[in-house]
Amino acid sequence: MSQFQIPAFLNVLVGNDLKGFWVKRSTYEEQPVVRFQYQTLIIAVTSTSGDYVAWSTFPNFNNMQGAHLRIPSVSVREEDQNQDGKLDRLKFRLDLPLRPEEQVYSIQLLLTFSYKLFRMSTVVMQTLAFVQHSSSVPGSQLFIIGDLRLQQRIPLPHRGLHTVYNVSVIDGASPFASTYDLANIIGSYQDRNLTTVLSCPNPVWTVGRPAGSPFQINAEVRYPIEVISYRPGFWEMIKNAWIQYVSVLLIFLWVFNRIQTFVFQNQVLPTLPIPLKPHYS
The missing domain is CATH 1.10.287 (Helix Hairpins)
Known part of the structure; x- marks a missing residue:
């Protein structure tokens, strides 16, 4: 029938x-106000047996690493390409010193950001970008470029102040090792209704590290215009x-x-x- x-x-x-x-539900476009917070955590696997080196901008985490701690050289630059008063991208470089016998097979890198929206409701929060890459062949450099995209589980209200996520993604004052465990950090972060993710990272893994040279990470994180969902x-x-x-x-x-x-x-x-x-x- x-x-x-x-x-x-x-x-x-x-x-x-x-x-x-x-x-x-409706949508609008807005370029967020994003600033890098100069908070970083990196873990590099340096052998096929699982040995690693690590470093972060959190002293309590570094105190737990003992012989695994490696203090890198870090340079950061944020750019406003179109001169509209809002930053458009972050250029991040990290040189990780290694011993002659150490080779890098895997990298986990975490960067934190301040993220703000103003056009409809005012949103002020702290977010992160997580980079992870591994290879069966040891590398000398990881180059990565991607967009810091907003992810919404629910639409925003059409007005008001939204600051529930304006708290540190990592509690740097905590003395407990579980606070700095990446599985705990990412798991807690993904429980939020508003997050950011590094989209389309397109990693380039370079092999052939000369003896005595550091492992290098070059990352370019762009802050694109977002389509925001909201309740009219x-x-x-x-x-x-x-x-x-x-x-x-x-x-x-x-x-x-x-x-x-x-x-x-x-x-x-x-x-x-x-x-x-x-x-x-």
Whole structure:
């Protein structure tokens, strides 16, 4: 049995189209205000048996590493390419010193950022970018470039201040090793409704490290314009509903007028004249 289908223009009235009569979610574009927070954590696997070296900007983490600690050279530059007052990208370089017998097979790198939105609701939060790459062949350099993209599980409100995630991604004051475990950090971070992720990282792994030279990481993190999902306010919902209502109403008025004209001109229905009673003053 064929199923009866509601015409597309009627869907607007009953709310069965893609958006419905009442718009419950909408989007807008905004370039976020992003700043690197100069917080870094790196772990490099230096042998096939699982030996590693590590370093971070958190003293408590470094104190736990003992002989595994390697203090690198780090250089950072943030750029505003289009001169609009908002930074567009981060250029990050890290030179990790190694012993002659050490080779790098795997890298895990964590960078933290301050992330702000202002156009609709004001969002102030701290986020991270996580880089992970491994190879069966030891390398001398990792080059990576990608976009720091916003991920939303729920739409933002159309106004107000949102600071629930304006807390440090890593508690640098904690003396416990579990605080700096990457599985715990990433797991807790992914429980949030608003996060950032390094999208399309396109890593380039270079082999052939000369003896005595450090392992080098070159990363370029771009801060692109985002499409933000939000819940419209009352007046915006009313405006969109009114536009849909009026547009459909005009169509129905035109159709009903044509039907009425056709019925009377062609005498589709039988009619009887009803004499009017005289009115006496």
